[in-house]
Amino acid sequence: MTSTKELEKKLAALMKSPDLFEKEIRDLKSEIAISRGGEKSLTAWETIQVARHKDRPTFKDYVTGMFTDFIELHGDRRFSDDLAICGGFAHLGGESVMVIGHDKGKTIEEKGDRRFGCALPDGYRKAMRLMRLAERFGIPIITLIDTQGAYPGLEGEERGQAEAIARNLVEMAQISVPIICTVVGEGGSGGALGIGVGDKVMMLSNSVYSVISAEGCAGILWRDGSKAPVAAEALKPTAESLLKLKVVDRVIQEPSGGAHSDYAGTFEALREAVLSELRPLKKIAPAKLTKKRFEKFSAMGIYNE
């Protein structure tokens, strides 16, 4: 990756004849902003680029850097082991938890095996199996969301992608242990929500969460995929917007430079946030916990009456 300094040098060179390089200057400025990752206020489209940054921590980075004693548990016991969603027991600051998240992978091979974090029904069913397992032993559930969306393919439809996600939405409403969900990168539509129903829903400051990708929305409503930056503004997918809309409870500030430039700082901020939310939730009786979760999601939405 080009460093911020190199980018700035390029920019200075272009600035000598600004008329000729208007577009290049704009693109470079945006790239610098992304590379700084939230140091300055970013547009929605720029934030999406930070959320998708190739060096952003992935699930495996979190389980090794933030949690300890991670024991990965494989398979949905129905059809396969979908690597796009990963999960298992782990410790977090002395607490036993079940951590489950989308895994985009880092190397080309990993990305291929994980379909870039786009899960099949098998992934959602594995996640639910692990959540029910955790519930039986009173172990809280931590989910880390980072996906463009559920995988749109033949096998997914064949095996009930829609039903797998829907079933998780129903069952996550019923699970009697605390669930804390954090969008750490991309929160892409139903594929994100499929592990996103919790007592607390949080976002890292440069993550995004949206009903449809900016590209998809631009293709449908603008009939032009290149209008994605405009669609991104309209969809308001940033953490700040979602906090205002009361869809998330808390925004976790990433270190200056963004999560991709400081893993340790990101893990520390997320660990602190998860633990401070977890401790009070553990004191709530199971029946009251699910009732409050129902009330939380019941209250979402803005309409006229």
Add this chain to the structure above:
Amino acid sequence: MAWFSSRKATKETFSEDIWMKCPKCEKHIFKEDWQNSHKVCPKCNFHGKLTAWERIGITLDQNSFVELNSSISPADPLNFHDSKGSYKDKTSEAIKKTGLKESVVTGTGTINGLSVVVAVMDFRFLGGSLSSGCGEKILRASNYSYDKNLPLIIFSASGGARMHEGILSLMQMAKTCAGIARLNEKNIPYLSVLTDPTTGGVSASFATVGDINIAEPGALIAFAGRRVIEETIKQKLPDDFQTSEYLLEHGFIDTIIHRSEMKTKLHQILSFYGR
């Protein structure tokens, strides 16, 4: 009047007042037959889309339906504008065109004497899309079922979540499913009837988690769109892909019921619950 005199296809009467083309098989059929069979083609069995009120009319006993929460209408939480204009204008246009205030009509009534709560989606209202208002009405319908111990039937017809409401439309999937979860806990029957089309965020929430999932013949039922999938996997998909029949074969639908038998069969199923 004898049947032949009313349907004599002379040159003068061969007009669009009497005849129409089936949208599917494109054969000429009598408009009267189409209407009498509630928009089912007598030649190819194609099930056309019904409005919410037409569906209520053929499903619930006459004069039994009482509408609930009819005053809920869309707000514009994101102040959303696209290339064709504002969401506000789109919703007022939809309200004017359909006479509805949201993409779903909810209420209570009876089916051959059995009391039920129903939510009926209407595809004419912005593609039956799931919005904050629609989600709220469906949640309140399921809450009413919960409070009164009455079976819930949802008729789905939707292109998915209403993206003009951004993340709030996505959250309606979790919200409606949280309502269904409560019904499951109290063992209150929930029947989901999937009609053409049921896709995206509606198929990935309340529509596919009925205790019993029923579909009308030939309905499009899908998570991702056919074009998106073909682009992703670079393959042509089978013709029957994502139809009711395909879902039945793959185990996601309990039964496919012809429109003419829907009311009778719903009553039969509900009578097993002994309520």
